[in-house]
Amino acid sequence: MPEPPVGGAGGGALTRLLRVFLRPYAGLLAAMTALLAAQAAGNLYLPALNADLTNKGVVSGDTGYVWRTGGLMLAVVLGVGLLSVATTWGTSRVAMGAGTRMRAALFRRVQAFSTAEVGRFGIPSLITRNINDVQQITAFLQAALAPLVMAVLMCAGAVVMAVRESAALSLLLVVAVPVLALVIGGLLLVLVPMARTMQDRVDRINHVLREQITGVRVTRAFLRTGTEQQRFHRASADLTAISLRTFRIYAAIMPVVMVVANLSSVGVIWFGGHLVSRGSTPIGNLTAFLVYVLQVLVYAVIAVSVIALAPRAVASAERVDQVLRTDPVIADPADAVTPAEATGAVEFRHVDFGYPGGERPVLTDVTFTLRPGRTTGIVGSTGSGKTTLLQLILRAFDVTGGEVLVDGVDVRRQSADRLRGPIGLVPQAGFLFGGTVASNLRFAAPDATDEQVWRALTTAQARDFVAAMPGGLDAPIDQGGTNISGGQRQRLSIARALVRPSRLYLFDDCFSALDVATDARLRAALRDATREATVVIVAQRVSTIMHADQIIVLDAGRVVGVGTHEHLLDQCVTYQEIVASQLGEEAA
Numbered sequence: 001m002p003e004p005p006v007g008g009a010g011g012g013a014l015t016r017l018l019r020v021f022l023r024p025y026a027g028l029l030a031a032m033t034a035l036l037a038a039q040a041a042g043n044l045y046l047p048a049l050n051a052d053l054t055n056k057g058v059v060s061g062d063t064g065y066v067w068r069t070g071g072l073m074l075a076v077v078l079g080v081g082l083l084s085v086a087t088t089w090g091t092s093r094v095a096m097g098a099g100t101r102m103r104a105a106l107f108r109r110v111q112a113f114s115t116a117e118v119g120r121f122g123i124p125s126l127i128t129r130n131i132n133d134v135q136q137i138t139a140f141l142q143a144a145l146a147p148l149v150m151a152v153l154m155c156a157g158a159v160v161m162a163v164r165e166s167a168a169l170s171l172l173l174v175v176a177v178p179v180l181a182l183v184i185g186g187l188l189l190v191l192v193p194m195a196r197t198m199q200d201r202v203d204r205i206n207h208v209l210r211e212q213i214t215g216v217r218v219t220r221a222f223l224r225t226g227t228e229q230q231r232f233h234r235a236s237a238d239l240t241a242i243s244l245r246t247f248r249i250y251a252a253i254m255p256v257v258m259v260v261a262n263l264s265s266v267g268v269i270w271f272g273g274h275l276v277s278r279g280s281t282p283i284g285n286l287t288a289f290l291v292y293v294l295q296v297l298v299y300a301v302i303a304v305s306v307i308a309l310a311p312r313a314v315a316s317a318e319r320v321d322q323v324l325r326t327d328p329v330i331a332d333p334a335d336a337v338t339p340a341e342a343t344g345a346v347e348f349r350h351v352d353f354g355y356p357g358g359e360r361p362v363l364t365d366v367t368f369t370l371r372p373g374r375t376t377g378i379v380g381s382t383g384s385g386k387t388t389l390l391q392l393i394l395r396a397f398d399v400t401g402g403e404v405l406v407d408g409v410d411v412r413r414q415s416a417d418r419l420r421g422p423i424g425l426v427p428q429a430g431f432l433f434g435g436t437v438a439s440n441l442r443f444a445a446p447d448a449t450d451e452q453v454w455r456a457l458t459t460a461q462a463r464d465f466v467a468a469m470p471g472g473l474d475a476p477i478d479q480g481g482t483n484i485s486g487g488q489r490q491r492l493s494i495a496r497a498l499v500r501p502s503r504l505y506l507f508d509d510c511f512s513a514l515d516v517a518t519d520a521r522l523r524a525a526l527r528d529a530t531r532e533a534t535v536v537i538v539a540q541r542v543s544t545i546m547h548a549d550q551i552i553v554l555d556a557g558r559v560v561g562v563g564t565h566e567h568l569l570d571q572c573v574t575y576q577e578i579v580a581s582q583l584g585e586e587a588a
């Protein structure tokens, strides 16, 4: 699988995402900063008050001064506590809000992706990026926003206050702070690439797990459970290994910081003790200085523990940014043309097509016309390009040569909504959503009445089995429709396309799981229900399309015959071979 495009590099991606997703919260962030500044001022004021209380109250025995200053200190502590509650509330709101917006933006982008972009990232990776990576970024914001601002304010303020208390002792900070900065910076440089690898391995686990859960029946049938377990254990062990290495480094950060902090305190007490005994510094100033130095170090520790989350957030931001920066190859034109009339007419003019990255062309010089009110059958051996042809009508991919016109206008010049709105598609694999029979049928027509829903079920030959299901229209359907049979799934998919009246119906080999009698009844009912529309039926069985108004025969991506069943039986060798092989099968 080719690598997804690389978006912004390193912290650049995180900065870009934060700029975009924090912008709506600029006002709240400004208010938070003001509250944090007030909180920091309170925290910085307390040691100074304490110094005053010691120097002017305790040392000189002024009890009144002690009470007054003590009361003021209590009020400051309460104020700081209240501010802290407010800022925690604010940062949670900002972090969660930005995360929600990020997830929504990712979801919108992925919805706009064509099969090519989805294939480039891979479904498991897109899921991890939307859930796990956004969560890493949100967790970082939640933990980092207030503490980081607070740490900057407190460190700067405490340094200023410490210098005010004792300029001589402040020289200690000149040594301690750069040592801390160097240690922290070095560790972060090592952690970012490790965090990136960690997220990739989470992707890998997701990939293996998803494949194993969806393919569990095949795994059991081929007795591969043991091998698959080993594959999962390997992916899990790889993640454990990188996680252990990463967290060992995380574990080293705190002791290093604590050693620097404790050595600094010892230094302050050692040198400060000398200054006090020489009488050049009052005892109150020494205790205040000690508190300021501890404040600098405590907030440096807080900053470090928060910054330690950054590498994972940076790695996750790169992965989220890659998705957001990937433009879908299939996009609406700036000057979209709306066809004068929605007739459902389709025309292929010398269409060539090859899948992105594919070596061989899948369709070559395909030309035909589909008219409203007529049914066209498409037959051809497996892999001859039938599904691809329908995908081009829906503009799931762009042609590499020629043009596809719907309602007389090139599909590339129409908006996707206008193009796909009047098309009723029944895909080859009848996918159903988790919910009920009714919620699946109302997927394209939310306002459809029960009567319309039952009518579509009747046409799709699904009325009897739905009526027999407990709950009828409200009968539960599991995700993917796994609680009903393949044939029932196909019929519900057909009914879903019929609930909303369309001008163009595309049935992609969706009759294959039906028995011959149901297939015949369904086609007869369809003829009545879709009388004025353009109908395309891709089929493996000739009996499904032999009564169509026209049949297109594909062979290795080329049209080798167009006409009625009788005409093709007479003129088209490939068609004769297909018919002969199927009659042979039936005879056998």
Ligand SMILES: Nc1ncnc2c1ncn2[C@@H]1O[C@H](COP(=O)(O)OP(=O)(O)OP(=O)(O)O)[C@@H](O)[C@H]1O
Residues within 6 Å of the ligand: 115, 355, 356, 358, 362, 380, 381, 382, 383, 384, 385, 386, 387, 388, 389, 428, 509
């Ligand atoms: N997403 C894809 N990327 C690359 N190649 C593809 C992709 N989808 C299909 N192909 C290739 O294009 C060719 C035509 O595939 P298509 O699904 O259109 O055939 P089909 O006639 O519908 O086959 P079937 O009857 O088996 O459903 C095949 O060779 C297939 O391998």
